[in-house]
Amino acid sequence: MRGDGDGWVVSDSGARFWGRHGAAGLLLRAPRPDGSAAVLLQHRAPWSHQGGTWALPGGARDSHETAEQAAVREANEEAGLSGTQLTVRTTVVTAEVVGSGGTQWTYTTVIADAPEPLDTIPNRESSELRWVAEDQVAELPLHPGFAASWQRLREVTATIPLLVIDPQ
Structure with a gap:
């Protein structure tokens, strides 16, 4: 169900984590002219949780989504990127918390590559x-x-x- 992941999970210590089914973000890399990698970062809107900081496009996973699907969806929503523009390379669980009632919350970073630094379209979260x-x-x-x-x-x-992907 689309959007059913929106909501907080509260850890045993009382800390809050966004995403009822966990969360995922996209670490998108692209080659710079010198061959080194650039990554796409989002400067979070001031009104958002931890606003004013830099992070990856990402957010709550819905119940029916894999981490890869959630990260690509969030990158589309927050940066205007299409999944057809990138190649997923691997995933890394970068945070894991046991919430109240035994609920397990994870943040998964999906690492992907693009053929070049892609044009982006920020939404209101950026x-x-x-x-x-x-x-x-x-x-x-x-x-x-x-x-x-x-x-x-x-x-x-x-x-x-x-x-290195030929953009043609």
Whole structure:
């Protein structure tokens, strides 16, 4: 059911996590002119949870979705990207919490590649969308969850060569 994932899961410690069925985000990489990778980041709107920070396009998973489906849907909603423009490479569970009543909540980062830095169309959840060199991401004020997982994600992406795709 579309939208049935919207809502908070409360951990045993009282911390709140968005997504009744977990959440997923898209770490989209594309080659820069020098061959290094850039990643697409979202500057979260001031009114949103952890607004003013930088993170990945992403959000709550619906009950019928895989992490990959949710991440691609969210990237479409928040950045105007089509799933046909990218190639999913792998997924990484970057956060896991047991909620009250034994509910398990996870955040899954879906790593994908695009043939080039794609044009984006921000929605109201974004103050800005920006392609950022991988080695400059940590210099930005990051969403705490993204900041906590960035080093691990860098280690994973280092093992996956950037897929160079002919855009034609």
